[in-house]
Amino acid sequence: MSVKQDESLSAEVSYQRPSGGVIYTLKTQKANAGGVTNFGNVPVNAINPNQPPHLEAPDQLTLAPDQVRDVAFVAFDPEDRDQITIQLELVAQSLPNANPNARFVAVLTRPAPPNFQGVLRFSPTVADIGEYALKITLQDNAGENKLSISKAIAVSVSGRPGTFALSSSVGCGSEAPSGPVVHLTWTRADRADSYDVSRDGLLIKQGLTIPGYDDKDGLTAGGSYNYQVTARNPAGAQPSPPINAGIPDNACASFPVTVTIDQITGAPGASGLIPVRIGDLTGRGVIAFEFELVFDPAVLQFQGLEPQGTLSGSMTALPNTVDGSGGMRVLRVGAFTTGPLSGPNRVLLKLRFNVVGQRGASTALIWQRFMLNESSPPVTITNGRFTVN
Secondary structure (H helix, E strand, O other): OOOOOOOEEEEEEEEEOOOEEEEEEEEEEEEEOOOOOOOOOOOOOOEEEOOOOOOOOOOEEEEEOOOOOOEEEEEEEEOEEEEEEEEEEEEEEOOOOOOOOOOOEEEOOOOOOOOOEEEEEEEEOHHHHHEEEEEEEEEEEEOOOOOOEEEEEEEEEEOOOOOOOOEEEEEEEEEOOOOOEEEEEEEEOOOOOOOEEEOOEEEEEEEHHHHHHHHOOOOOOOOEEEEEEEEEEOHHHHEEOEEEEOOOOOOOOOEEEEEOOOOEEEEEOEEEEEEEEEEEOOOOOEEEEEEEEEOOOOOOEEEEEEEEOOOOOOEEEEEEEOOOOHOEEEEEEEEOOOOOOOOOEEEEEEEEEEEEEOOOEEEEEEEEEEEEEOOOOOOEOOOOOEEEE
């Protein structure tokens, strides 16, 4: 550095002794104009065993506006545990776009023996939403050498999500399971991280990050359902106003009913049930059905029907098996009843088979034909597969 004629330079020296004492000294030397100023030996002062104060506090905090939160911290002077001479200095260093004043922070309880625990009280408002660096400074004024220590806490004041609007429309599912679908859409809520969907007070979907959801499970034509969406973030939750979605009695009357068999597995020698699943039949006037299902008799052996607990529980069902092409077997079933079947997506009928194939064997379960009534309503069929495991 450069100095002017007749000016002096000062050197401050500190030394941390292994025993914990800190030595400070200050030496002043007249500047050597045009040359280098040499301070020579710098004598040190007498040992002052003062040690820096001790501070324990969290590294970061997330706060919600209009909610009071108390946060504990620990502070003490290692040399004097009975009478702490520590000063707390709270300075909020705001980041861009944040409130520059730390008016929402206060020392609620000062540290004191025997645990030396203090409490900071945070009481931000909506006006304080933003990011902060809060600096806590402890100063030990004991002895000739005043020592201090500081800690920065990253503070985020994050408001709960803002208000938003929810709307709905009713459609029909084109994929299994078929039937009515309620399409929910909503405007994005400010500060929302995710959304949860409830129907009739029960949670049906959570953690959505897009403003939309299609509900199609268990809905029936002629039904009425209440929906509510809740926006969430770490600061809290914001529910939407509830809405009602009514499904007309003739909803999806012209749409095909889906019929499907799952991907099934079973052990060699076991006897198991294969469910035939069907879409919503409410209001479709179904009083009869018939089908032909093709399978490999080297893998499965048909044993009978299990209508109990299914839509076909009250129907008269007649099964029969015949040989098909390529060594395959065809299961033929016809069923009828006096009153129309009704109900949301569920199991139409269960088929009982014995597993005669060895481990690793597999057979496709192919709908050769499936008809409701006299082909009305139409159906969309999905084949399945059985694998011996």
